[in-house]
Amino acid sequence: MLELRGVTKRYGDRVAVDNLSMSVRPGQMFGFVGTNGAGKTTTMRILMGVLQQDAGVVLWEGRPAGPADRRRFGYMPEERGLYPKMRVKDQLVYLARLRGVPAAEAAASADRLLAEFGLAERARDRVDELSLGNQQRVQLAAALVHDPTFLVLDEPFSGLDPVGVDALAHSLQERVRRGVGVLFSSHQLDLVERLCDAVGIIRAGKIIASGSVEDLRSRGRPRTYRVVVGARPGWAAGLTGVRVVRDETENGDVARLDGAGALRSGDPWTTVTILELADGVDDQLVLDAARTAGPVREFRRVTPTLTELFREAVSQPSSPATVTPSEVHA
Ligand SMILES: Nc1ncnc2c1ncn2[C@@H]1O[C@H](COP(=O)(O)OP(=O)(O)OP(=O)(O)O)[C@@H](O)[C@H]1O
Numbered sequence: 466m467l468e469l470r471g472v473t474k475r476y477g478d479r480v481a482v483d484n485l486s487m488s489v490r491p492g493q494m495f496g497f498v499g500t501n502g503a504g505k506t507t508t509m510r511i512l513m514g515v516l517q518q519d520a521g522v523v524l525w526e527g528r529p530a531g532p533a534d535r536r537r538f539g540y541m542p543e544e545r546g547l548y549p550k551m552r553v554k555d556q557l558v559y560l561a562r563l564r565g566v567p568a569a570e571a572a573a574s575a576d577r578l579l580a581e582f583g584l585a586e587r588a589r590d591r592v593d594e595l596s597l598g599n600q601q602r603v604q605l606a607a608a609l610v611h612d613p614t615f616l617v618l619d620e621p622f623s624g625l626d627p628v629g630v631d632a633l634a635h636s637l638q639e640r641v642r643r644g645v646g647v648l649f650s651s652h653q654l655d656l657v658e659r660l661c662d663a664v665g666i667i668r669a670g671k672i673i674a675s676g677s678v679e680d681l682r683s684r685g686r687p688r689t690y691r692v693v694v695g696a697r698p699g700w701a702a703g704l705t706g707v708r709v710v711r712d713e714t715e716n717g718d719v720a721r722l723d724g725a726g727a728l729r730s731g732d733p734w735t736t737v738t739i740l741e742l743a744d745g746v747d748d749q750l751v752l753d754a755a756r757t758a759g760p761v762r763e764f765r766r767v768t769p770t771l772t773e774l775f776r777e778a779v780s781q782p783s784s785p786a787t788v789t790p791s792e793v794h795a
Pocket residue numbers: 476479480481499500501502503504505506507508
């Protein structure tokens with residue numbers, strides 16, 4: 466397990482990382498997200514020992530992480546750092562050798578990764594002859610070539626085309642399945658939501674929310690449901706433990722008025738109702754009530770997306786408050 470405890474880093478008067486604690490377990494994919502300048506890169510540099518913290522400690526398997534531990538980590542730095550004139554495969558073999566991998570193994574690992582990232586044909590090209598996206602793929606291969614025990618990747622998905630994104634996602638998932646912990650930063654929150662078991666949201670150097678996306682979605686919020694039912698508004702009034710947040714006909718009442726402003730008779734009603742259920746209220750009873758009122762066309766729990774959680778968390782002055790799922794406002 467990799468752990469940061471009370472890590473602080475200042476640049477002059479500016480506190481870039483502020484008493485930050487978090488941990489990534491073996492076999493966990495941890496998404497590190499935050500606004501520009503929030504402190505992600507600084508934290509990752511400290512993790513890798515590239516930068517020295519002013520306070521706090523980085524632990525690997527319960528002990529302060531040392532150079533030998535970190536040599537076995539895979540790192541993709543923000544500033545990248547390939548040798549532009551070196552051939553792609555030579556570069557990977559060289560980097561693996563630097564990390565103590567025997568020559569034959571390093572060559573086999575380089576071949577495997579080049580195939581994995583669709584670069585087998587480019588093995589003998591110089592790095593600076595590749596497109597930026599392909600250089601990024603080589604950079605990723607470089608982080609993986611020594612079969613690392615832990616991965617620290619600064620924006621690994623930026624600049625990749627969708628095929629490259631899939632190849633990397635697959636490659637990381639495979640390592641996670643083998644018990645490797647992965648920490649990566651990204652502004653692509655849909656990807657983080659899809660791939661990560663856990664996320665940490667950082668703002669102004671502090672972790673302001675962390676846990677599984679599922680946890681963050683449900684923590685401290687009422688269960689919210691969207692119900693579409695062929696009934697008049699008001700069908701949910703009086704249900705015990707149920708708060709009606711919104712209750713409107715699908716097209717608005719105006720659509721149901723005739724030329725004289727009177728409600729047309731005989732129109733089928735379709736009502737969209739947003740409900741919040743108190744703890745312990747059985748959603749099946751609410752579904753029964755909806756069915757009694759009319760045919761139920763939709764009955765589903767609505768939860769905020771990671772993007773909504775993120776926006777909420779970074780816009781709050783202090784601790785995160787309740788996110789209202791976008792569907793509620795729809
Ligand atoms: N070498 C440096 N000297 C002075 N200030 C720095 C230095 N590096 C980073 N900072 C400051 O520290 C803060 C955190 O920067 P950092 O690069 O860690 O953020 P980030 O979350 O990675 O941002 P981004 O998403 O834009 O990459 C910012 O205010 C930044 O301006």
